[in-house]
Amino acid sequence: MRSFLIFLVLWNTSTTSWSQRFVDHTEAAGIQHFFEVYEGMFGGGVAVLDFNNDGFEDLYLTGGMQEDQLLENQKDGTFKNVFHQAGLTSALGFVTQGVATADFNRDGWMDLFITTITTITTKGEKKSIPRAQNLIFINKKDGAFEEQSKSFGISKSESFSTGIAIGDINLDGYPDVYVGNYFTDYDGGLKEISDATIVNAGKTAKGYLYENKGGKKFEEVSKKYNLSHRGFSFGGIFTDFDNDHDMDLIINNDFGYKAKPNYLLQNQFPEKKFSYVEEARKMDLRINAMGGATADLNADSYLDYFITNIRFNRFMIQYPEENIFIDQAETLGTQLFTISWGANFTDFDQDGDLDLFVANGDLNPNCVPMYNFYFENENSTFQEHSGEVGLKDYGVGRGSVVFDLENDGDMDLLVVSQKPIRPYGPPSITRLYKNEMAKGNALQVKLRGNASTLSAFGSRIELYADSLYINHEIDGGNTSHLSHNSRIAHFGLGKRTTVDSLRVTWPGGESQFLYQIPVNQKITVVETNVFQDKKKTNYEILVAFLIIGIGVIVFFKVKKKSLPN
């Protein structure tokens, strides 16, 4: 039996040089978008998904007070907004915030989870307590979606929700969800509005941990899993920080220095429980944590985390021998004064190390222009080169994603920006940047989960090529800020022409190995472990028992009949 399945897509080796950079491709791609806030600083995300399974990655952008957009990749570097045709119009009644994508019902097609903070009335009236349900759109496989928030059981909670993280917390193959909430929520809806309810509305919130029940329903299981935290939260990031092959959870909280700090929840799988370990691991950041990015920066096989903040971002490097994290932002050269939201690690120039993009923007209504950062990895420290590479945009940045726009093998970038509330000098629009700086070789790896979730959220890919070791975790969303990067793993290799080996470790710990892989191609690795639907299995067992039972009864009856009188 083959130990792995593999599909190959080859692309031409890049002939670009250092003098080429990122090209602002927004207009050429036909993108016209900005996020409009409801009131205050909140919102603006984008998810990368191939919603029509045509092999090109599409984008879903939230718009806040503006219409959301579903941008279908036209395979020629342009996009077409098919939001209305795709049956997404029920999102128009809401002020949307974040978005993430998964195949929630395991039918092979990517679905959408969208957070909202309030409804939009036709009269433009604002609620005294802005809250609303979140939205699930299930892919109908025909280019359209159907809203199924009600049947999934999430429509009764009225919340002020932010980031969506997706991971299979119980390893049953169905993607589970953690939704961050900023202000306190109302389970079952907000029934009465009095002065007392209004003054209580500004309190910290709990998040929602949704266990996916057979792809048909979400059950809120915070209590069952021992979750008791609150916070002004921008949501969580599912990640296996302790390398024990289950999904742990980092919770990013705003105002950590006076309300609730960041949390680190260690999954106790197979027990259905998370334990709070942020203090022991020194991850109880008491900052304005807005978002983050995951990478094994120092290639020690343990993941590190870049957490965005107001003023100075944190670069939390993991020290596994001591079981702690230490902020190394200053040493690593990323400690620059700004206000950051999105962050994305990838090897933009394909020289064999991870670079870092950071989306910055003022709080809005504060409207001081501040530019985005491009940190080039130079011998394991970072140099800010946004000006040199054409990324010095002064828009009011929020969520950002990396993905491969044209299937040319390098990673492009999209940054959502808000419309400034107050007078603002530079333009502030969502921008798409085409990567024209990638010079080295690269390999893209797409995982196709089988026993795991279809997107294989939380799987690890470890790549070895010469002395190079890269350790990548498949993104479950809400890394960056309110956004969801491509799940296609990208490995920059510099001049290396062969990948010696690739180890894929699926959630749960089963590994598959590939050897001697040529570069400059996209491979798809399919999980060999097969999916076992517990419900189906139970049903089959039940049927089997019934058959046996009937058989036994029939046997005895027949036997009885056959006995002589």
Place this chain on the structure above:
Amino acid sequence: MGLLGLLLVQCEPLPDNIPDHEVAAQWADMTLYITKNTPANSPTFASRCLGYLGLAQYEAVVHSDPKYQSLVDQLNDLNTLPKPDTNQQYNWLLVLNHSQSTLLKSIYLQTSDENKQKIDSLEQRLSKILIKNTTAASAQRSLAFGKKLAEHLLEWSKTDGGHRGYLENFDPDYEREPFPGSWKPPLFAQSFSHNPLHHFWGENRTFAPTNTLLELPEFIPYDPAKGSPYYQEFEAVYKKERTLSQEEKEAAIWWSDDPDVTFSPGGHLYFIATALVRKNKPDLITTTKTFASVGMSVADAFIKCWKWKYHFFSERPNTFIPEFINQKWESFWPDPPFPAFPSGHAIQAAAAAKALLGTFENKTSFIDSAHVGRERDHVRGVEFKARAYSTIWSIAEETASSRFYGGIHTPQDNSVGLEQGVLIANNILNLKWKK
């Protein structure tokens, strides 16, 4: 007695008697409990409530003492209040008890039902004790008079500009054209709102007419040049933050009085008034005059302070220092969401301390246990330990200095705050309390 003590007392068997000052102090405790435990509170709104509740204490008992008189016709727009029937007997402590309960529940309309039940419980408990020494008719009369008094005070309060002010903490439509040295919403912030708190508060009605007329204080003009008087103000803050002693850190944290988790700066001074009352046991009229003068001084101090804050709309050290001295600098304590000059802490502490000097000698030693029992400040590594003082004025000075240690106020914010606070309290003390 602390707030915990208050709750314990409610579970104890009823005594036959209760000292007069203790009835007033227990209502001050309850006022502080509600202030602390009602969300969306602010130093401005809290100070207003202290003004009305303190005044209500005094007006409830003023007719018990022939030497004293009501403040009707002496305070802005207060032209009438219910008068007792001079031919009938009243239990003035019951009047105080019922008027405090009624006013506290209605002025803190937004507090939880659970908190309103706590207020009712205290009213019932004190009523059961006090009724032992009074006739049923007198008790009934006192109840009716107390409630009527509270209702009048509430109606009067509705026209001062701050009624239900918690619904308008941060006006999203408020805009100010930026200018050099203007306030910028904080990055290291106490509040998630980026609009400043209660921009209209300076237009609210003061208690004392003379406080309405106070003149604008002087402000050192903006000049970012190194060595200028303006620059030196911020340089002093910057240098202090670099050399903070543990003692100074403790003061900075102790007096921070964040309205999200405490009874706010005004409440802290009202708390000290309860400590001094319990220690010195003044008679009832003096006790209630103390709460009235502290409450109204603090309330007027915040109104004047806000008027000047929004007149000058001046920047905080967290804006100036990163721009002109050191970009990586951050204050020890996060910025509150409103402009700097003058310091609200300084002005209200000076006003309250001066008001307290109307009752007590400056050389009065006491222990301030306002925050004892609070979880230590993890971010700054500071415990909440009781603090001892030997003079009343020292609390005003320490409150002002604490904001300098916290890195959120310059020396001039504090010195002007202290000066003006004294003037404001003098205008309260100079009302004709006695006939």
